[in-house]
Amino acid sequence: MFINRALQEISFKIVYYGPGLSGKTTNLEYIHRHLAPSMRSDLVTLNTREERTLYFDFMQLELGRIKGQKPRFNLYTVPGQVYYRFSRKIILKGVDGLVFVADSQRSRMGENLDSLLDLERNLIEMGFSLETFPWVIQYNKRDLRDVETIETMQAKLNFFGTAHFEAVAPNGTEVLSTLKTIITNVITKLELVA
Amino acid sequence: MDPAKEQNSQALVLSEDIYNGITELIQDLSASTGAKSVVFCESNGYAVTQVGTIKGLDLPAIASLAANNFSATARMADMLGEKSSFKYLYHEGDNINLYISNVGFDFILLVIFEVDVALGMVRIYTKKTINALAGLLQSASHKDAQAKQFLDAEFKNLLSEELNRSLNF
Numbered sequence: 001m002f003i004n005r006a007l008q009e010i011s012f013k014i015v016y017y018g019p020g021l022s023g024k025t026t027n028l029e030y031i032h033r034h035l036a037p038s039m040r041s042d043l044v045t046l047n048t049r050e051e052r053t054l055y056f057d058f059m060q061l062e063l064g065r066i067k068g069q070k071p072r073f074n075l076y077t078v079p080g081q082v083y084y085r086f087s088r089k090i091i092l093k094g095v096d097g098l099v100f101v102a103d104s105q106r107s108r109m110g111e112n113l114d115s116l117l118d119l120e121r122n123l124i125e126m127g128f129s130l131e132t133f134p135w136v137i138q139y140n141k142r143d144l145r146d147v148e149t150i151e152t153m154q155a156k157l158n159f160f161g162t163a164h165f166e167a168v169a170p171n172g173t174e175v176l177s178t179l180k181t182i183i184t185n186v187i188t189k190l191e192l193v194a
Numbered sequence: 195m196d197p198a199k200e201q202n203s204q205a206l207v208l209s210e211d212i213y214n215g216i217t218e219l220i221q222d223l224s225a226s227t228g229a230k231s232v233v234f235c236e237s238n239g240y241a242v243t244q245v246g247t248i249k250g251l252d253l254p255a256i257a258s259l260a261a262n263n264f265s266a267t268a269r270m271a272d273m274l275g276e277k278s279s280f281k282y283l284y285h286e287g288d289n290i291n292l293y294i295s296n297v298g299f300d301f302i303l304l305v306i307f308e309v310d311v312a313l314g315m316v317r318i319y320t321k322k323t324i325n326a327l328a329g330l331l332q333s334a335s336h337k338d339a340q341a342k343q344f345l346d347a348e349f350k351n352l353l354s355e356e357l358n359r360s361l362n363f
């Protein structure tokens with residue numbers, strides 16, 4: 001979180017985490033398409049030739065003033081592939097809230113869990129834990145045929161019982177409610193601590 | 195309060211005086227070097243302020259890229275056994291050069307100038323500015339409870355309404 005009192009801006013960092021190809025970039029692309037241009041920055045994507053996220057994607061969402069303050073949310077995605085673990089650590093620096101984007105395909109359950117454990121490990125190194133950190137989980141690709149049931153995904157991944165969403169990111173299903181909920185959770189946490 | 199909670203609630207707060215001081219210093223830097231633009235941002239990628247003549251520069255995106263680029267380089271330095279991060283990053287282009295430096299732990303300074311400007315001069319003036327900024331920023335606070343007083347239940351409700359409005363729920 002960063003507060004600029006001269007401009008009365010309050011900025012937060014929200015990171016979309018999850019295994020490779022789960023739909024993190026697609027979430028940001030939908031949000032970017034959906035928002036009025038006056039409310040957002042460019043969408044920056046750093047891709048490899050195979051169109052996979054190499055380092056991160058970024059966009060900023062800016063809301064109208066609230067009690068005189070202008071809230072801003074810097075949205076990032078991390079590259080999911082195992083070998084980009086240092087990139088992920090760098091992007092997590094200063095994070096205020098997390099969206100874990102899981103791939104609902106049955107064949108991807110192992111990758112989901114690995115990525116979630118990788119996230120928890122990184123948070124612990126930073127002095128946090130998923131148990132208390134503001135985060136939500138999005139079960140993406142619900143439109144595909146061979147998907148795991150929500151009950152099973154909940155049991156395997158959502159061990160702290162945080163809010164969950166059943167999404168189809170390319171058409172925006174539950175993309176904005178995911179975003180709204182993580183923002184609300186971040187603010188709620190601050191309100192409790194303040 | 196447990197440490198994780200406390201850390202999570204920590205915000206970097208920039209007062210109005212410090213902000214104005216920063217703006218003045220980077221305006222001076224811009225004038226004395228003839229830079230096209232000088233951008234000042236926080237090291238987690240938040241844009242703070244920018245002066246210069248580049249039209250339509252996407253400040254949030256530039257700040258995010260500069261800060262993450264710098265973090266990645268710092269990480270490399272660390273892996274190579276460097277005790278402190280590299281002091282600056284320099285990119286030489288066909289038309290413009292980029293000079294990125296850290297200002298203490300928490301901030302990054304980005305100077306964008308045309309290739310015909312002498313790098314040596316940019317370095318000398320940037321170094322002077324960084325020293326002045328570092329002095330100024332010593333009083334930038336990580337723990338300013340007052341700055342967050344507006345974050346109450348009312349703020350949360352209004353934010354929720356604003357989100358519904360702006361996301362067209």
Ligand SMILES: Nc1nc2c(ncn2[C@@H]2O[C@H](COP(=O)(O)OP(=O)(O)O)[C@@H](O)[C@H]2O)c(=O)[nH]1
Nearest residue numbers: 020021022023024025026140141142168169170
């Ligand atoms: N069928 C389907 N495909 C999706 C969905 N979300 C993302 N995809 C596709 O999955 C691929 C990887 O998505 P991407 O956002 O790049 O994944 P990332 O690696 O997490 O950033 C792309 O081809 C997307 O179009 C979804 O909900 N349903």
Ligand SMILES: [Mg+2]
Nearest residue numbers: 024025052053
């Ligand atoms: Mg991606």
